[in-house]
Amino acid sequence: MQYTHLGRSGVRVSRLCLGTMNFGEMTDEPTSFQILDAAVEVGINFVDTADVYGGPQPPDMEKGFGLSEEIIGRWMAQRGSRNDIVLATKVYQPMGLGPNDRRLSALHIRRACEDSLRRLQTDHIDLYQMHHIDRFTPWEEIWQAMELLVQQGKIIYVGSSNFAGWDIATAQGAASQRHFMGLVTEQSLYNLSSRVVELEVIPACRHYGLGLIPWSPLGGGLLGGVLKKAASGRRAGPAMKEKIEQYRPQLEAYEALCEDLGELPADVGLAWLLHNPVVTAPLVGPRTTEQLTQTLRAAEISLSEDTMRCLDEIWPDPGGEAPQAYAW
Template identity: 45%
Template sequence: MRTRRLGRTGLRVPEVCLGTLTFGHQADEATSFQILDTAIENGITFFDSADVYPALAPSERAGLSETIVGRWLASRGGRDGLVIATKVFNRTGSRPNDAGLGRKHVIQACEASLRRLQTDYIDLYQTHAFDAHVPLQETLGALDDLVHAGKVRYIGTSNLKAWQLAEADWISRQLALPAFASVQQRYNVLHRAIEDEIVPACQSLGVSIM
């Protein structure tokens, strides 16, 4: 499996990343384990999840995908050689601060993801969306705290507009905060809108597209 640098970082990742949004709903735990094992056999060592996966499942199952990945990691004796990514933003509880990209939720959500994944650090921690109600400085500052605490190695984002990505990069540079290394966007043969602005922005800023 060929690898590429993730953004401007020194981290190299396989060209194929396995998403886990079906784990725990469309794919039960045994099937999920088989999928992960097959991925490893074919050189895929990059796995992406989110604190609200599996998709389309009842809310009480939020986080189950991470839990399954964590059990699989434990069953194989660790995570050496693997790159683990997950996301934060969506609502994970009924309390006011159980959603969004405010410092309180970002830090608490990361700690919860670490417990479910049964690991002490996340390689790539991504914001799942743009939070118009929280200053980017606060979100990036919270992510910086997690990096300095050793709980996160690199940061990324998802579902941003080009101007939002550019603003985040500018703030990171101005305040000496970690910059987004990657962005996840909807992109396939039928949906190619990101080619107009997001792709050129990523090329200019040195951000990888997942």
């Protein structure tokens, strides 16, 4: 396994990040344990979750809420593997029906962190990520809450998720005024079929030294050989069928290129992300150990300049970076 720095921080993480959104909902606890064991065994030391993962969100909230964190916590307690991983979780999403059970008020950040620590059965979170921008809470309040958690040793680094480029700039400006490190990562939707973050988010990450953690790196399965799977009889859901028809010409060209390369489409899609120097680690969310093993090939693939140009032709970028993409 290859390793890189977590943004501009000194800590090093694996080039693939184990996403655990399926734990507790799509993947049962014994299988989740097997996936975590297999990930550590192959050298993956970066594990991502969120307080909201594992079950239904309000207003349902019947059972399983926060279960992903609980599963990881029990795994660490039983395996004694806390020091083997860089553990990331998130705050923002609704965790109850009350008016203060969500977003990024200092009150909710404090309560949510304590709850995550309890579920994870640990005394600290390595990367505490804001799951979304909060347009109603001032940065002075957010950073004061995060600074206190750092001072208390409950979190080490802070990251963002689903931020716009100007949100990153605003956050870092406010952090700098407080002589605080601020953000070290941004987690965004990014894959060959969804490249809008190349306009402003990626330039902002590069400027401020944030490592990008792409979520949905295969477009929800679109880039995982969906045409070949359909030809073999595997059925796709209505939403995927609609996407397939929308992108059919690109998919045909893409899967043909991958076949010429002798590589699986999923591996090429992940390898393409890893060629971007701003990317720290794509999030992979296997539901089985076999799926996890299949993703490891991506870290070994080196794509030629010709192949990168072909991929750009099949899946065009948004025109470059802003403002050059739409102005001189």
